[in-house]
Amino acid sequence: MSKLNKFKRFTVTSALPYANGPLHIGHLAGAYLPADIFVRYLRLKHKDVVYICGSDEHGAAITIKAKKENTTPQAIIDKYHNQIKTSFEEFGISFDIYHRTSSPIHHDLSQEFFLNLYEKDEFVEKFSEQYFDEDYQQFLADRYIIGTCPNCSNPNAYGDQCENCGTSLNPTDLINPISTLSGKTPVLKLTKHWFLPLDKYQPWLEKWIDTKEGDWKVNVFGQCKSWLKSGLQPRSMTRDLDWGIDVPLEEAKGKKLYVWMDAPIGYISATKQWAIDNGKDWKLYWKKQENEADESCLLHFIGKDNIVFHCIIFPSILHAHGEYILPQNVPANEFLNLEGDKLSTSRNHAVWLHEYLEEFPGKQDELRYVLTSILPETSDSEFTWKDYQARVNNELVAILGNYVNRVMILMHKFYDGKIESETGKIVLTDKHINAELSRFYDEIEVNLEAYRFRQALQSVMDIARLGNRYLTENEPWKTIKTNPEQAKETLQNSLILIGHLAACLQPFLPATVKKVLDMLNLPFSAIAFDREMAFESGHQLNAPALLFEKVEDEVIAAQIQKLADKKAATAPPVPAIVPAKENISYESFATMDIRTGTIVAAEKVAKTKKLLKLSIDTGIDTRTIVSGIAEYFEPEAIIGQKVSVLVNLEPREIKGILSQGMILMAENADGKLSFVMPADEMHNGSVVR
Numbered sequence: 243m244s245k246l247n248k249f250k251r252f253t254v255t256s257a258l259p260y261a262n263g264p265l266h267i268g269h270l271a272g273a274y275l276p277a278d279i280f281v282r283y284l285r286l287k288h289k290d291v292v293y294i295c296g297s298d299e300h301g302a303a304i305t306i307k308a309k310k311e312n313t314t315p316q317a318i319i320d321k322y323h324n325q326i327k328t329s330f331e332e333f334g335i336s337f338d339i340y341h342r343t344s345s346p347i348h349h350d351l352s353q354e355f356f357l358n359l360y361e362k363d364e365f366v367e368k369f370s371e372q373y374f375d376e377d378y379q380q381f382l383a384d385r386y387i388i389g390t391c392p393n394c395s396n397p398n399a400y401g402d403q404c405e406n407c408g409t410s411l412n413p414t415d416l417i418n419p420i421s422t423l424s425g426k427t428p429v430l431k432l433t434k435h436w437f438l439p440l441d442k443y444q445p446w447l448e449k450w451i452d453t454k455e456g457d458w459k460v461n462v463f464g465q466c467k468s469w470l471k472s473g474l475q476p477r478s479m480t481r482d483l484d485w486g487i488d489v490p491l492e493e494a495k496g497k498k499l500y501v502w503m504d505a506p507i508g509y510i511s512a513t514k515q516w517a518i519d520n521g522k523d524w525k526l527y528w529k530k531q532e533n534e535a536d537e538s539c540l541l542h543f544i545g546k547d548n549i550v551f552h553c554i555i556f557p558s559i560l561h562a563h564g565e566y567i568l569p570q571n572v573p574a575n576e577f578l579n580l581e582g583d584k585l586s587t588s589r590n591h592a593v594w595l596h597e598y599l600e601e602f603p604g605k606q607d608e609l610r611y612v613l614t615s616i617l618p619e620t621s622d623s624e625f626t627w628k629d630y631q632a633r634v635n636n637e638l639v640a641i642l643g644n645y646v647n648r649v650m651i652l653m654h655k656f657y658d659g660k661i662e663s664e665t666g667k668i669v670l671t672d673k674h675i676n677a678e679l680s681r682f683y684d685e686i687e688v689n690l691e692a693y694r695f696r697q698a699l700q701s702v703m704d705i706a707r708l709g710n711r712y713l714t715e716n717e718p719w720k721t722i723k724t725n726p727e728q729a730k731e732t733l734q735n736s737l738i739l740i741g742h743l744a745a746c747l748q749p750f751l752p753a754t755v756k757k758v759l760d761m762l763n764l765p766f767s768a769i770a771f772d773r774e775m776a777f778e779s780g781h782q783l784n785a786p787a788l789l790f791e792k793v794e795d796e797v798i799a800a801q802i803q804k805l806a807d808k809k810a811a812t813a814p815p816v817p818a819i820v821p822a823k824e825n826i827s828y829e830s831f832a833t834m835d836i837r838t839g840t841i842v843a844a845e846k847v848a849k850t851k852k853l854l855k856l857s858i859d860t861g862i863d864t865r866t867i868v869s870g871i872a873e874y875f876e877p878e879a880i881i882g883q884k885v886s887v888l889v890n891l892e893p894r895e896i897k898g899i900l901s902q903g904m905i906l907m908a909e910n911a912d913g914k915l916s917f918v919m920p921a922d923e924m925h926n927g928s929v930v931r
């Protein structure tokens with residue numbers, strides 16, 4: 243029995259993609275394909291459902307891209323919004339609306355939300371120190387700043403989030419922060435912002451999340467629990483940026499809403515627009531109702547890096563507002579990788595959806611099938627072209643396509659495609675098949691409703707496997723001569739099984755189902771997820787057509803080559819190597835006395851940019867060395883650092899300090915410096931030679 247029956251209606255969202263680049267297969271596998279399957283399943287069950295998405299057009303991700311492409315943010319969002327929308331349409335993601343957050347209806351609703359919370363005195367107004375790029379005279383919000391994640395040490399964490407471990411961050415949490423504008427270490431400057439007091443909501447959040455144990459996926463529930471355990475901090479909902487939605491307060495002139503405040507509200511504004519266009523009441527899909535049983539079931543489909551925003555921050559905003567329902571579930575997926583490497587927009591390591599659609603016309607379902615088979619439902623997973631080929635050839639062609647084709651060909655060969663029976667109605671007569679089918683329907687239902695799409699698809703394929711077995715065991719091509727009645731029954735049972743197959747396949751492979759229905763000469767309304775399937779006597783089938791083609795080796799080799807070419811094109815240039823110096827004698831070398839040591843104290847040399855005054859324990863003594871490394875190392879960070887020291891360099895006075903020796907440093911082509919030190923622990927004073 244479907245556990246979804248208790249809900250009157252469904253509000254399903256997929257993460258709003260940033261309009262700063264095209265879609266790739268990782269996006270599809272994370273947030274769009276699972277939702278589309280789920281929504282198609284709900285529709286097949288005649289549920290009231292609205293499926294919402296749109297482009298996220300605000301935030302630093304957009305302005306940074308505009309700068310990179312030397313154009314305006316408006317040009318960027320127009321370009322990518324249109325490209326993404328078209329790709330989704332061609333691929334067949336069945337949104338009821340694909341909206342955009344630059345629309346006036348969205349700006350109005352976001353400001354309304356902000357003011358609602360502001361008037362309830364929910365925000366904490368704080369002056370705080372924010373990073374500022376002096377070269378660019380700009381505060382550095384979110385993606386304008388990167389640094390090392392304090393949680394997982396990922397060196398490329400953003401100012402608002404580490405995409406490696408999913409932790410949400412404040413820019414001041416980053417270790418070694420760097421401005422992505424100038425590449426320099428930013429300074430701190432005072433500015434006023436409006437913070438959402440997540441710490442205040444924490445007890446409420448804890449209670450609410452605890453009700454989801456066993457229902458939410460373990461990866462999602464576990465992440466939420468771990469953030470709650472480490473304690474939530476207030477989060478600023480405003481930014482010093484020049485692109486986004488104005489903070490609707492006189493005193494906040496020039497400031498914008500944080501993109502992760504407005505983006506989820508985009509689900510609601512898109513629903514409002516859809517309701518206007520379709521004569522519906524959007525409030526039924528979003529607002530609390532007098533009677534809880536009348537409320538909509540809200541589901542957010544996302545990739546794992548969006549969990550914190552959908553399970554902690556957005557629910558807090560909805561809760562603080564008070565009139566809105568909360569998500570029933572957030573079935574987030576882990577990440578999809580490609581050919582042994584992370585998918586990456588910046589490194590151009592991706593299978594781009596628009597390119598796939600162009601290079602594989604009419605093969606949307608092949609990609610849907612392969613991606614569904616490998617969805618990163620509980621852990622990261624990997625797409626490879628060889629696997630794509632194997633799954634299409636060995637499963638779609640050899641099992642599914644083959645079954646439908648065999649039945650259709652025999653029906654035409656023996657009966658000219660006409661289904662006839664004296665009883666008038668043709669129903670399934672094989673008890674074993676009936677029992678098996680019933681089991682498959684149960685499995686598909688249970689797995690789909692638990693967001694186990696891979697498993698559900700396997701059960702659908704099991705129907706085709708069952709059909710192939712049934713044909714092979716009953717051999718209608720032989721019995722047509724020895725027992726024609728039996729041959730007819732076998733083929734008619736097989737046809738009904740194809741009808742069931744079409745019904746169960748509909749959420750997964752909609753274009754294929756359309757082809758099957760065309761062959762069966764049935765309207766879409768003839769299939770439903772209700773286990774009823776029959777033909778009228780006299781029904782005429784259409785001509786058979788192949789559902790899938792084999793993928794040839796050359797096609798796969800070309801795709802693999804294409805990825806390799808892209809990799810070569812974006813690989814960093816080989817650094818220029820400084821030419822070797824002239825040879826010296828061994829004696830000259832042996833005059834140098836190099837020892838291992840440890841930095842025991844360090845401070846900046848006043849009025850200089852580059853110099854640090856270091857105290858080094860050389861094993862022989864503790865001495866002072868002035869070193870030009872201040873641009874790369876903070877004094878506090880290098881205390882305890884192991885070094886190699888040239889101890890018999892003639893002492894020299896630098897800025898009034900007597901420097902007694904030199905620290906050995908390696909320097910790369912970009913001028914980056916790194917300490918030279920022994921690979922193993924050595925006591926100070928050990929000789930280097």
Ligand SMILES: Nc1ncnc2c1ncn2[C@@H]1O[C@H](COP(=O)(O)OP(=O)(O)OP(=O)(O)O)[C@@H](O)[C@H]1O
Binds near residue numbers: 259268303
């Ligand atoms: N490789 C991937 N595997 C699974 N889901 C992904 C993958 N890449 C992105 N997603 C998901 O796709 C959705 C839309 O992605 P979004 O537009 O936010 O861009 P993004 O790729 O995460 O960001 P970036 O701009 O950093 O590339 C998000 O829910 C995200 O989690």
Ligand SMILES: [Zn+2]
Binds near residue numbers: 395399405407409
């Ligand atoms: Zn991290």
